[in-house]
Amino acid sequence: KLDFHPAGRHFLQIPGPSPVPDRILRAMSLPTIDHRGPEFGALGLQVLSGIQKIFKTTQPVVIYPASGTGAWEAALTNTLSPGDTVLMYETGHFATLWKKMAEALGLKPEFIGLPGIEGWRRGVQADAIEARLRADTSHTIKAVCVVHNETSTGVTSNIAAVRKAIDAAKHPALLLVDTISGLAAADYRHDEWGVDVTVSGSQKGLMLPPGISFNAVSKKAIEASKTAKLPRAFWGWTEIIEMNKTGYWPYTPNTNLLYGLNEALDMILEEGLDNVFARHDRLSAACRLAVNTWGLEVQCADPTVYSPILTGVMTPEGFDADAIRKTIYERFNMSLGTGLGKMKGRMFRIGHLGEANDLSLMATLAGCEMGLKIAGVKLAGSGVVAAMEYLAEQKIPPLKIA
Numbered sequence: 001k002l003d004f005h006p007a008g009r010h011f012l013q014i015p016g017p018s019p020v021p022d023r024i025l026r027a028m029s030l031p032t033i034d035h036r037g038p039e040f041g042a043l044g045l046q047v048l049s050g051i052q053k054i055f056k057t058t059q060p061v062v063i064y065p066a067s068g069t070g071a072w073e074a075a076l077t078n079t080l081s082p083g084d085t086v087l088m089y090e091t092g093h094f095a096t097l098w099k100k101m102a103e104a105l106g107l108k109p110e111f112i113g114l115p116g117i118e119g120w121r122r123g124v125q126a127d128a129i130e131a132r133l134r135a136d137t138s139h140t141i142k143a144v145c146v147v148h149n150e151t152s153t154g155v156t157s158n159i160a161a162v163r164k165a166i167d168a169a170k171h172p173a174l175l176l177v178d179t180i181s182g183l184a185a186a187d188y189r190h191d192e193w194g195v196d197v198t199v200s201g202s203q204k205g206l207m208l209p210p211g212i213s214f215n216a217v218s219k220k221a222i223e224a225s226k227t228a229k230l231p232r233a234f235w236g237w238t239e240i241i242e243m244n245k246t247g248y249w250p251y252t253p254n255t256n257l258l259y260g261l262n263e264a265l266d267m268i269l270e271e272g273l274d275n276v277f278a279r280h281d282r283l284s285a286a287c288r289l290a291v292n293t294w295g296l297e298v299q300c301a302d303p304t305v306y307s308p309i310l311t312g313v314m315t316p317e318g319f320d321a322d323a324i325r326k327t328i329y330e331r332f333n334m335s336l337g338t339g340l341g342k343m344k345g346r347m348f349r350i351g352h353l354g355e356a357n358d359l360s361l362m363a364t365l366a367g368c369e370m371g372l373k374i375a376g377v378k379l380a381g382s383g384v385v386a387a388m389e390y391l392a393e394q395k396i397p398p399l400k401i402a
């Protein structure tokens with residue numbers, strides 16, 4: 001039993017799951033239909049082609065009724081064999097979890113990155129990847145795995161630079177990218193960036209509840225899957241891609257989440273992907289301005305890789321970030337993201353993704369500012385006022401009609 005009485009709308013400002021818009025909730029409330037019937041086939045074809053636009057790919061996108069972790073496993077088991085070396089880059093907690101999974105599956109991950117928390121404050125260093133691949137003259141490294149938007153820190157790595165590094169080293173390794181929290185919020189180009197498997201999930205930029213996840217694949221990845229020997233059954237691409245040609249799946253798919261996906265695709269494509277990205281950029285800039293005005297530090301230390309999806313806020317020495325989050329939760333009915341792994345207790349994360357707009361960000365920042373004051377943090381200035389002025393002065397970028 002809670003010892004307080006939360007009133008009104010809950011502010012779910014964690015970096016995913018993001019709030020699910022009413023339009024999507026209503027779409028998902030339709031009756032569940034026969035997943036072998038004609039109506040379902042039409043829905044299947046529609047979402048399978050719509051989602052390609054979001055990944056910017058003309059190649060298959062496999063949709064799993066699973067959380068993002070399942071799609072991580074699918075990416076590895078479809079393309080690799082037991083004992084294969086994979087080069088993984090430590091950007092934060094989620095990169096670390098993916099590496100643990102690789103170990104559990106019998107792969108040999110090499111985990112590189114900057115020491116201490118420094119690596120958790122900067123994006124993937126593509127030159128380090130290039131140097132390691134150049135040294136691997138016998139091509140024992142079979143895949144390079146990187147996280148695009150590291151949700152534990154608020155750093156969005158440059159995937160095009162990673163592609164360039166692999167090409168510069170003339171190395172045949174596959175490129176596997178996790179954009180579970182980046183898709184439909186930060187620019188992402190599966191085909192143009194030559195990504196072999198892109199992993200994503202439903203509960204972030206796509207504004208859906210958790211429960212479906214994705215593998216966008218390349219021809220090279222499909223070729224690799226023909227000889228890859230890691231055991232896979234449920235995750236196997238071949239049968240799914242074959243049945244998807246008529247809009248069906250080999251098992252019972254997540255029908256109501258697919259209704260939701262259909263609606264989310266409509267919403268995103270109506271707004272226009274570029275407009276969606278510009279909105280996220282603008283909100284994240286206002287959020288960082290607020291943090292800096294408070295006199296606090298943004299977790300991401302490299303301005304070229306600030307995340308448009310979330311902002312990590314480091315709390316001053318002596319202030320437990322989770323205690324501040326608890327105060328904000330109890331007083332203002334708002335959830336903020338906790339510090340994960342190496343950053344436990346030292347930071348909190350503000351999500352500004354999905355359906356976020358100027359007013360939802362302003363309310364969120366007001367909750368943070370009040371919570372910081374209650375916790376006794378000495379603020380250098382009002383981040384709320386600074387962000388409000390920024391948003392009021394900033395012209396909304398002209399709508400680009402898709």
Ligand code: PLP
Nearest residue numbers: 067068069094149151180181201
């Ligand atoms: N990778 C990243 C970057 C994430 O943000 C998350 C979840 O937040 C995951 C992987 C794991 O996904 P899930 O919790 O949906 O299994």
